């Protein structure tokens with residue numbers, strides 16, 4: 001009787017843990033070697049922070065009372081030449097005066113926390129997401145049209161499609177972005193965002209075109225012959241019969257292309273679009289938390305791409321219904 | 324109904340030239356059932372596919388119901404509406420349910436309303452005995468069932484002619500009968516049919532004429548009674564000896 005041998009899994013799981021642990025220790029030793037001081041506490045403020053409003057003395061006088069109120073303190077100041085004392089509220093942790101101290105006009109007493117603000121990391125993430133999304137959408141449309149041209153009977157359309165695809169696939173995206181921004185962008189007076197989206201769209205379009213062409217050609221000829229034999233036109237056959245089936249097949253590679261695009265979009269930071277990567281670079285110049293910020297930026301890309309992978313996995317399963 | 328004059332179809336590649344249909348002329352009258360037989364590679368499929376323009380021919384004329392299908396002013400899509408075709412491998416649309424397979428072209432090509440198309444589809448599915456599977460996807464059906472759906476799909480366009488290209492060749496033996504029964508019923512109802520098949524029983528029982536093809540040429544054109552008992556051509560005799 002044949003049976004599936006139940007091999008023990010735990011030695012391999014153990015080995016995996018050991019290797020991961022080894023990597024972590026290696027990383028730790030490496031950072032010790034360069035005397036790197038980790039400052040993870042600095043990272044959260046770049047996602048969102050509370051605006052700080054310095055509070056100053058409205059006039060010269062004496063602090064006559066400090067009374068706590070939650071994590072804030074109320075500082076009461078008696079003016080030298082005056083009548084009514086005035087109360088200023090600041091965060092206790094930022095308190096700069098003591099009871100009985102003399103203050104002159106505009107002396108800082110402490111800081112009051114104001115409204116929550118969105119930090120540069122969140123802003124950069126948002127820019128990355130929407131630029132990728134818009135470029136992806138335009139790129140898919142370009143890719144669909146180019147893919148159809150690529151298999152068209154018309155020689156001109158086919159030639160143009162091949163030329164475009166070869167040009168884009170044969171040159172680095174970074175160079176394309178520079179050309180789009182410095183050459184086309186200057187000639188047409190394009191905004192840097194428009195130039196960035198344009199370059200990314202053309203880039204995705206070329207790769208999508210090849211995916212869509214392969215998808216269409218993977219549908220058996222009998223399908224379009226059956227449709228044509230019923231009197232459907234070439235366009236009706238494409239729309240009702242070939243494309244829906246092709247789309248189902250190309251969904252996984254198309255999704256992969258889109259996920260790549262999110263990562264590739266980091267290159268638009270070279271034309272000063274403040275996406276996630278550019279935000280990271282800007283933050284590092286002021287925070288000095290180089291490692292932490294790059295790790296965080298990497299993690300953010302990872303989160304976005306894995307969420308998307310999951311979403312598409314789910315979508316694929318929905319589409320698999322009629323198989 | 325169908326008139327074919329000196330039809331020639333040549334396949335040409337880098338290192339081969341095949342005269343798949345070589346100077347074929349014939350007529351199929353309204354209500355006539357013509358069975359085309361012949362060895363594999365003799366050009367039966369190619370001939371059939373020329374009749375509805377799926378294959379562009381090199382020379383000759385195909386006239387369907389008075390319309391020259393290669394004419395410069397001919398709308399080929401309009402001709403194909405009138406010519407149903409059933410394929411060896413069914414070619415059902417896998418992303419559509421059985422019902423949608425039968426209604427799609429009615430809606431897209433004939434511009435029928437959903438209710439009308441559905442009613443027509445259900446009537447035809449009932450006729451081919453498969454109405455209870457209307458909402459299944461084709462992959463859930465047996466080969467015989469799929470081929471019957473394919474016949475219903477073609478009939479939904481109200482064709483004047485039906486072409487069958489080896490409709491039972493891809494079926495398990497026990498499913499051949501159910502498809503042939505549907506075809507026999509169609510023949511009894513007076514449908515004009517051109518059928519490529521290896522089912523000699525069907526040819527004998529239903530055909531008004533049998534065409535025997537070899538190497539792109541029609542070598543015999545006779546009523547089945549004469550063809551099966553006393554074929555003129557030695558190649559037809561040899562072929563019959565093999566299959567009978």
Ligand SMILES: Nc1ncnc2c1ncn2[C@@H]1O[C@H](COP(=O)(O)OP(=O)(O)O)[C@@H](O)[C@H]1O
Nearest residue numbers: 334335341343362363364365366367368369370
């Ligand atoms: N698309 C094609 N390209 C090249 N040769 C073809 C093509 N289709 C058919 N042929 C050739 O034409 C001849 C007739 O084929 P076909 O009509 O399929 O024969 P049958 O249906 O009688 O078996 C064969 O020699 C076949 O190889």
Ligand SMILES: [Mg+2]
Nearest residue numbers: 367368369489
């Ligand atoms: Mg054949």
